[in-house]
Amino acid sequence: MTTEPASPAAPAPERPGLVATYRRLWPYLWPHGRADLQRRVYLAFGLLLVAKLATMVMPFTFKWATDALVAAVGGHADGVPAGLIAAPMLLIGAYGLARIVMVGLTQVRDGLFAKVAMHAVRRLALQTFEHMHRLSLRFHLERKTGGLTRVLERGRGGIEELSRLMVLTLVPTIVEFALVLGVLAYEFDWHYSAVVLVMVVAYLSFTYKATEWRIGIRRRMNASDTDANTKAVDSLLNFETVKYFGAESRETARYDESMARYEKASTQTYVSLAVLNAGQAVIFTLGMTAVMWLAARDIMAGRTTIGGFVLANTMLVQLSMPLNFMGMIYREIKQALIDIDDMFRILHRNPEIADRPDASPLAVGNAEVRFEDVHFAYNPDRPILRGVSFTVGPGKTVAIVGPSGAGKSTLSRLLFRFYEPQNGRIAIDGQDIASVRQDSLRAAVGMVPQDTVLFNDTIGYNIRYGRWEASDAEVREAARLAQIDRFIEGLPEGYDTPVGERGLKLSGGEKQRVAIARTILKGPPILVLDEATSALDSFTEREIQHALDQVSRGRTTLVIAHRLSTVVNADEILVLDRGVIVERGTHGALLARGGTYAALWNRQREADAAREALKRAEDREEDREEAGAPSAQRDAVAAE
Ligand SMILES: Nc1ncnc2c1ncn2[C@@H]1O[C@H](COP(=O)(O)OP(=O)(O)O)[C@@H](O)[C@H]1O
Ligand SMILES: [Mg+2]
Numbered sequence: 213m214t215t216e217p218a219s220p221a222a223p224a225p226e227r228p229g230l231v232a233t234y235r236r237l238w239p240y241l242w243p244h245g246r247a248d249l250q251r252r253v254y255l256a257f258g259l260l261l262v263a264k265l266a267t268m269v270m271p272f273t274f275k276w277a278t279d280a281l282v283a284a285v286g287g288h289a290d291g292v293p294a295g296l297i298a299a300p301m302l303l304i305g306a307y308g309l310a311r312i313v314m315v316g317l318t319q320v321r322d323g324l325f326a327k328v329a330m331h332a333v334r335r336l337a338l339q340t341f342e343h344m345h346r347l348s349l350r351f352h353l354e355r356k357t358g359g360l361t362r363v364l365e366r367g368r369g370g371i372e373e374l375s376r377l378m379v380l381t382l383v384p385t386i387v388e389f390a391l392v393l394g395v396l397a398y399e400f401d402w403h404y405s406a407v408v409l410v411m412v413v414a415y416l417s418f419t420y421k422a423t424e425w426r427i428g429i430r431r432r433m434n435a436s437d438t439d440a441n442t443k444a445v446d447s448l449l450n451f452e453t454v455k456y457f458g459a460e461s462r463e464t465a466r467y468d469e470s471m472a473r474y475e476k477a478s479t480q481t482y483v484s485l486a487v488l489n490a491g492q493a494v495i496f497t498l499g500m501t502a503v504m505w506l507a508a509r510d511i512m513a514g515r516t517t518i519g520g521f522v523l524a525n526t527m528l529v530q531l532s533m534p535l536n537f538m539g540m541i542y543r544e545i546k547q548a549l550i551d552i553d554d555m556f557r558i559l560h561r562n563p564e565i566a567d568r569p570d571a572s573p574l575a576v577g578n579a580e581v582r583f584e585d586v587h588f589a590y591n592p593d594r595p596i597l598r599g600v601s602f603t604v605g606p607g608k609t610v611a612i613v614g615p616s617g618a619g620k621s622t623l624s625r626l627l628f629r630f631y632e633p634q635n636g637r638i639a640i641d642g643q644d645i646a647s648v649r650q651d652s653l654r655a656a657v658g659m660v661p662q663d664t665v666l667f668n669d670t671i672g673y674n675i676r677y678g679r680w681e682a683s684d685a686e687v688r689e690a691a692r693l694a695q696i697d698r699f700i701e702g703l704p705e706g707y708d709t710p711v712g713e714r715g716l717k718l719s720g721g722e723k724q725r726v727a728i729a730r731t732i733l734k735g736p737p738i739l740v741l742d743e744a745t746s747a748l749d750s751f752t753e754r755e756i757q758h759a760l761d762q763v764s765r766g767r768t769t770l771v772i773a774h775r776l777s778t779v780v781n782a783d784e785i786l787v788l789d790r791g792v793i794v795e796r797g798t799h800g801a802l803l804a805r806g807g808t809y810a811a812l813w814n815r816q817r818e819a820d821a822a823r824e825a826l827k828r829a830e831d832r833e834e835d836r837e838e839a840g841a842p843s844a845q846r847d848a849v850a851a852e
Contacts, residue, residue: 325380349631363558585635602784612773624740624742666718667711670708
C-alpha cells in the first residue's frame with residue numbers, strides 16, 4: 213500500500229471500483245446496533261418505491277385525460293374507465309396530485325436518508341482522524357498537514373456525495389427504468405420495451421465513453437488554468453526583478469504560452485460537451501421516434517388509442533430527465549470514489565510504531581534511563597547515531613551538548629519512541645521501551661521543546677493540557693513554579709486570555725514558560741529539555757533557567773543544551789559529534805581536559821563577553837540620544 217502523494221510522473225494508483233467501495237462503506241451505511249438508522253434506510257427505500265409508482269401514474273392520467281377529451285369532442289373513447297369520460301378536468305387534477313405526491317415523497321426520503329449518510333460520514337471521519345494521530349512522526353513529517361486535512365475533508369465530501377448520488381439518483385433512476393419497461397410491455401407489447409432498452413443501453417454506453425474522454429480534457433484544462441495562474445502570480449510578485457532585467461516581454465510571452473494551452477484545452481472542453489449533448493440527443497431521439505412510430509402504427513391498426521400515444525410520449529420525456537444527468541453523475545461518482553479511497557488508504561496504513569501484542573505498562577521506580585549502544589538512521593544510507601551509550605541515574609541530570617545536526621534531538625525522539633533504533637536498546641528502570649505500552653511510556657516522560665507551539669485557545673487551556681483533570685489551584689501552582697503566574701494575573705482576562713494561533717500573541721519567553729508550566733503539571737518522573745531556552749535572548753534565558761531548575765529538581769533529566777553556561781551543574785556532560793560521544797565528564801573535568809568541550813566553552817565565553825560589551829555600548833548610545841538629540845532630527849528619522 214503506498215501513501216505517497218501521486219506525482220505527475222507516477223502512474224495513477226489502481227482505484228477500487230464502485231462495488232468494492234460500497235462493500236467497504238457498507239458497515240458504515242448499515243450501522244449495526246442502530247435500529248433507528250436501519251429503520252430510516254427501510255423507510256427511505258419504501259418512500260422511493262411509492263414515489264416512483266406515483267411517477268408512473270402521471271403518464272396514465274395524461275392518457276385518460278386525452279382519451280376523455282377525444283371522447284368529449286366527439287371521437288371514440290375506448291379503453292377509458294366509464295365515469296371518467298365526463299371528467300377530463302378531474303384527470304388533469306389527478307396529474308397535479310400525483311406530481312405533488314412524487315415530489316413531496318422524494319424530499320421526505322432525502323431528509324430521512326441524510327441522517328444515515330451523515331452518521332456514516334461522522335464515524336469514518338472520526339476513525340480516520342484517530343488513526344492519523346496513531347501514525348508515526350515520520351508519516352506526519354513526510355506529509356504536509358494541509359494535505360492530510362484535505363484528505364479528511366475530501367473523503368467526507370466523497371462519502372456524502374456517493375451516498376447521495378447512489379441512493380437519491382442512481383437507484384431511483386434504475387427503478388424508474390425498470391417500471392417504464394414493465395408498463396410499456398403491459399400497455400402495448402414487448403417491441404416498445406425492446407426499443408427503449410436498446411436506446412437506454414446505447415445512451416449509457418455512449419455517455420460513459422464520452423465522459424471518460426472528457427475527464428481527460430477537463431483535467432488538462434484545469435492544469436493549464438492553474439499553470440497560467442501560477443505564472444501570473446509569480447511574475448507579478450517578482451515585479452522588481454522583472455524590471456531589473458528588463459524582462460517584461462519575456463514574461464508576457466511566457467504567460468501567453470500558458471494561456472495558449474488554456475485556450476486550446478478549454479475549447480476542447482466546450483467542443484466535447486457539444487459532442488456529448490448532441491450524441492445523447494441523437495440516440496434518445498432515435499429511440500423516441502421509433503416508439504412513437506410504433507404507437508402511431510398501433511393507433512391506425514386500432515390496437516391503441518390516442519391516449520396511448522400520449523402515454524408513451526410522456527413516459528419517455530420523463531425518463532429523459534434523469535438520463536440527462538448520467539454523464540455528470542458518472543463523473544462525480546468517479547471523483548467520490550477516488551476521494552474515499554484516499555481516506556481508506558490512510559485508514560488502512562499500519563502505524564510504523566505499534567505496541568507489541570504482549571506489551572505491558574511501564575513500571576517506573578527510580579526512573580533510571582539507559583541508552584545501550586544505540587544505532588539509528590532515519591534513512592538507511594545515512595547513519596545519525598553510531599553507538600551511543602550512557603545512563604542517567606535516578607534523579608540525576610545529564611547534559612548533551614554538541615554542534616547542530618549531531619543527533620541530539622534524535623536522542624529525545626528515540627526516548628519518546630517516535631522512532632525505533634536499528635541496533636541497541638533504550639531502557640527505563642531496566643525495561644526496554646520497545647516492549648512497553650506507548651501510552652505508559654509517554655506518560656512517564658515530559659518534554660520542553662525548543663519551539664513551543666500552543667493550541668489556539670486560552671492560557672489556562674494550554675497549561676491544563678499537561679494534566680486535564682488538574683484543579684484550578686494546581687494550574688495556578690504550576691504557573692507559579694514556572695514563574696509566569698504574575699504575568700498571567702496582570703492580564704485583563706487572566707487565565708482566560710486567548711493565545712492566538714500557534715501562541716503568536718505571547719512572546720517567546722512567555723510561551724516557553726507556559727510549556728514549562730504544563731510539564732510541571734504533568735509531573736513526569738523523567739524530563740527532557742531540548743534546547744528549551746536557545747530561542748530566547750540571554751536575559752530571558754537566565755530568568756527561565758531558574759524555572760527549569762525548579763522542574764528538574766528530583767527528576768531524572770536529560771538536558772540538550774545549546775549554551776554551555778546552562779549545564780555547568782549537570783552530573784555528567786556528554787559531547788556528541790556526528791552521532792558519537794566524543795567526550796564525557798563533569799564541567800570541571802572536561803575543562804581540565806582541554807578538549808572539544810573546553811574549546812567550545814572558551815569560544816562561547818568570548819562571544820558572550822563581546823555581545824555584552826556591544827549591548828552596553830548600545831544602551832549608552834540610546835540614553836544619550838534620548839537626552840539630547842535635537843527634535844527635528846528625530847522627526848526626520850521618524851518620517852522615514
Ligand atoms: N525526520 C528526519 N528525516 C531524515 N533526517 C532527519 C530527520 N530529522 C533529523 N534528521 C537529520 O538528522 C540529523 C540529526 O538531527 P537532530 O538530532 O535534530 O540534530 P541536533 O543535534 O541539532 O538536535 C540532522 O542531520 C538532520 O538533518
Ligand atoms: Mg535539535
